[in-house]
Amino acid sequence: MAKTSYFQIFITFFKIGLFTFGGGYAMMRVMERELVENKGWIDGKTMLDLLGISQSTPGPFAVNSATYIGHHQRGFLGSFFATLGVVLPSFIIIILISIFLEAFNANIYIQNTLKGINAGVSVLIFQAWFRLTKQLGITVTNVVLMIIGFAVSLFIPSFSIVYLILITAISAIIYGYVFLRGEENGI
Numbered sequence: 001m002a003k004t005s006y007f008q009i010f011i012t013f014f015k016i017g018l019f020t021f022g023g024g025y026a027m028m029r030v031m032e033r034e035l036v037e038n039k040g041w042i043d044g045k046t047m048l049d050l051l052g053i054s055q056s057t058p059g060p061f062a063v064n065s066a067t068y069i070g071h072h073q074r075g076f077l078g079s080f081f082a083t084l085g086v087v088l089p090s091f092i093i094i095i096l097i098s099i100f101l102e103a104f105n106a107n108i109y110i111q112n113t114l115k116g117i118n119a120g121v122s123v124l125i126f127q128a129w130f131r132l133t134k135q136l137g138i139t140v141t142n143v144v145l146m147i148i149g150f151a152v153s154l155f156i157p158s159f160s161i162v163y164l165i166l167i168t169a170i171s172a173i174i175y176g177y178v179f180l181r182g183e184e185n186g187i
Contacts (some may be wrong), residue, residue: 004041004073006081012039013066013085020062027062028128041069048132062086141175 016034020027028051035041042050054064063083070082097104104110129146145168152159 004078006074006077009070009073009078010081010085013070013082014089016066017062017086018089027124029124029131031062031065032131035069041073051132141172145171 012034016027016030020030028047032044032047036044036047050065050068051061054061054068057064063086066082066086067079070079072078073082149164149168152164153161
């Protein structure tokens with residue numbers, strides 16, 4: 001099997017960065033399709049593990065994932081080109097928007113386009129959640145925690161997402177210890 005070129009790594013992550021709006025969870029499905037299904041650089045389980053590790057370390061999901069996968073493919077330079085590829089589109093777009101900010105604010109077509117993108121991002125995030133839940137196994141617990149988290153985020157917008165994550169993690173630990181450990185011991 002031939003080594004993946006630095007250019008191919010850069011272009012792959014540049015496309016991911018260019019065609020993904022909405023951050024990590026919205027980007028996840030695009031990355032999964034490109035890296036798991038099309039390129040075969042990682043498998044689905046590794047993608048799921050990568051999500052967990054990337055979310056528990058400082059920095060954006062896209063950058064952490066690109067750095068890991070680039071390193072996995074070609075070492076330090078692979079991680080450099082993957083990271084550069086995934087951040088460069090956003091950097092260019094932000095520079096262009098800042099140059100034309102006044103025109104963008106006044107243009108109704110651009111405003112409507114951004115509203116459409118927001119709706120599309122919501123679908124991508126839901127799709128990422130659904131695929132992750134499917135890989136982990138859809139359980140009543142997963143669905144209940146998701147509904148509670150969604151309801152808290154929707155109806156109490158001032159509630160910190162950090163607290164929500166901590167409460168969910170503690171609930172999952174308690175559930176695992178009480179119910180799943182009890183099943184192991186025949187309780």
